[in-house]
Amino acid sequence: MGALAKTPVTALDAFLRQESLQADKTYLIQPLPDGDVVELSWRQVGEQARRMAGYLQSLGFPAGSHIALLSKNCAHWIVADLAIWMAGHVSVPLYPNQTADSIRQVLEHADACAVFIGKLDEWPRMRTGVPQDMPWIGLPLAPDDDDIQAWDALIEANPPLPELVLPVADQLATIVYTSGTTGVPKGVMLSFGSMYLAASNALRLFNISAQDRLLSYLPLSHVAERQFVEIASLLSGQQVYFVNSITTFLEDVRRARPTVFFAAPRVWENFRSYAERKHGSAWVRLQLKLPLLRERMARRLLADMGLDQVRYAVCGSARLTQGLSSWFAERGLLIVEAYGMTENCGYSHLGRPAKIKAGYIGLPNPGVECRLSGAGEVLVRSRTAMLGYYKDPVRTAEVLDDDGFLHTGDLGEIDQEGFLRLVGRAKDTFKTSKGRYVTPVPIEALLLDSPLIEDACVVGRDLPQPLALLRLRDDVQGTEEQLTRQLDALLQQVNASLQRSEQLGCLVIIRDEWSAESGLRTPNLKLKRNVVEASYQGQVNLWLVSGNTVVWQQKSKEKV
Structure with a gap:
């Protein structure tokens, strides 16, 4: 299995230790589209990674070359990352929902000389963004494409790399491109040592051990999933389960029964929407209020979502609303918030379960x-x-x-x-035409606390007063007239808590989709505020002077 570092200082060192200590234990669990599940042991992961590393070295690239990874989360994403490191190279992950233009932009800026291509939903749309003059290496779930070299064939044709290139702590490990909320993504260079330190400290914070189970579904190209799932698992030895597709998400969560779970607010909101649709009867709500029945019913609800084994629930990437936090707390799941950036391996602040302050993330x-x-x-x-x-x-x-x-x-x-x-x-702070500065995020947080609102973007640069562009939740029911009354009440409630210069002139209900495909979100689904503002720049003044407190972008149909 190769040399074993006495004291691990990198994630690759940690993998070698896990491989030595628990070679035959299952490490990665990958569901397949046909319903089967593939399980890879630490020994199997090491064997495949060494063979792929041997192939990479056969290409003759200089040491420290940049190898890209373009794939949705899957077991072999991690295997490929290990192979890149074993061969002495640097991995460059790309988001699996990027456009062809943005893929080409990142590959060219990163000086990538080869690319792993794996599980993707829209490969034909993305294909033109990958230069033909570099090797296209397929992961097992790669699209059917004659130009993509098959993983199994390469593994069979190449012997394991006999001697691994073990990196040192201050060596460049990966270049992670930011999501680009305000322009061209930046390539963040992270060292092996910084990634190791962030993950090892996180293990102590969460008290993670080899007995824990994780579910990987957020993009591994994002620093949070990379650190929280990949690097943490290499250090601690816990099992990692993967999702098959968005349609099987709940089934995949139930299969994994994760013990530590990280999610963005949108995912927690989807869990709540599912539970309320399926378990929203008056009888269930009554049981949750009765002390003798509450705990048993709460446990049943969490089990149905696959969350009953979670002992540490974490929310990151955006603010967790108080209403959503309280809903899960009432059902026995306490969610803490985490804060960090790509530029510091996602390692900065974390909420402490024993001491949570409403509105605050947590301590350093x-x-x-x-x-x-x-x-x-x-x-x-x-x-x-x-x-x-x-x-x-x-x-x-x-x-x-x-x-x-x-x-x-x-x-x-x-x-x-x-x-x-x-x-x-x-x-994001802007100045109105009256010379008043407005910080939009706190106002948006007040709006997002409403169960009606899915997205909010407060704008008002060079306008007499700000206004809010809103998207309603898909499950909101009522006619336009009924919803207008509720939204008008929301506007009055929000404005009552704001200074006069911050008060909203109106709420505008947007019917357009705010998606990554439309260019209004980043690949990791953060809203591109500047793009949203530019998209409606020609209409905001008309909406503001319309005389209506609630404006509908276009005539809506009755919500059912």
Whole structure:
């Protein structure tokens, strides 16, 4: 199995240790489209990774070359990542829902010399973005394409790499491209040591061991899933389950019965919507109110969602509304929030289950210093910080100061105990035509607390007063007239809590889809605020002076 590092300092060292200690234990569990499930042991993962590493070395690339990974989450995503490292190269993950243009942009900027292509939903649309002059290496679930080399054939044709290239801690491990909410994605260079430190400290925070189970479904190209699932599992040895598709998500969760679960607010909201559709009867609601029946019913509801074994539930990437947090807490699942950036391996702040403060994320993680700049920007310093932006020393210097503090771009508040509250992005603050500055995120948070609202974007740059563009939840019921009355009441409620200069002139109900495909969201589904504003720039003033407190973008049909 190769040399075993005495004291692991990288994720590859950690993998070699796990492979030695529990070679025949199942590590990765991959469901297939035909209903079968493939299980890979640590020994099998190591064998395949070494053979693929042998193939990569046969290509003759210089040491430290950049190899791209374009695939949805699957077991062989991790195998390929290990192979890239074993061969002495650097992995460059891409989001599996990127456009052809953005794929080409990242591959060219990253100087990628080969690409692994795996499980993808819309390969024909993406294909033209992958240059033909580099090897296309297929993962087992790759699309059917004659130009993609088959994984099994390469594994069979190449012997295992006899001697692995073991990296050192300060060596470049991966280039993770940001989601690009405001423009061209930046290539964040992360070292083996920073990734290892962030994951090892997270294991202690969550008390994770080899007995835990994780479900991988958020993009592994995102730093949170990469650290929380891949790197953490390599260090601790727990099993990783994967999802088959969005239509089998609940079935996959039930199969995994994860013990630690990380999700964005949208996923937690989908769980709640499912439970309310299936278990929303008056009898169930009554049982949840009765002390003698509450615990048993709550356990049944969580089991139906596959969440009954979760002992640590985490929310990240966006704010968790108080209503959603309370709903799960009433059913016995306490969700804590996490905060971090690609630029620090996603390692910054975490809520503590024993002490949760409403509206606050939590305390700094071990080894993290946090303070506010004079303008209220959150600054953090730790040994998990990036090496810099690839080929961009100017922007690197803008966010990493001489004292080693990372300038997050987030505006925040810190209480006397050190708890952090985020109040918005510095770049999102705008000035109205009356010269008043407005920070939109806190206003959007008030709107999103309503069970009616799916998305909110407050705009108002150079307008007399701000207004909110809203998308309603799909399960909202009622006629346009009925919903208008409810939304008008929401507007009055929100405005009553705002300063006069921040009060919204109207709510605009948008019927368009805000999706990654339409260009209004990033590949990891964050809203591109500047693109949304530009999309409706020609209409916002008319909506604002219409005289209506609730404006519908177009005549809506009755909601059923």
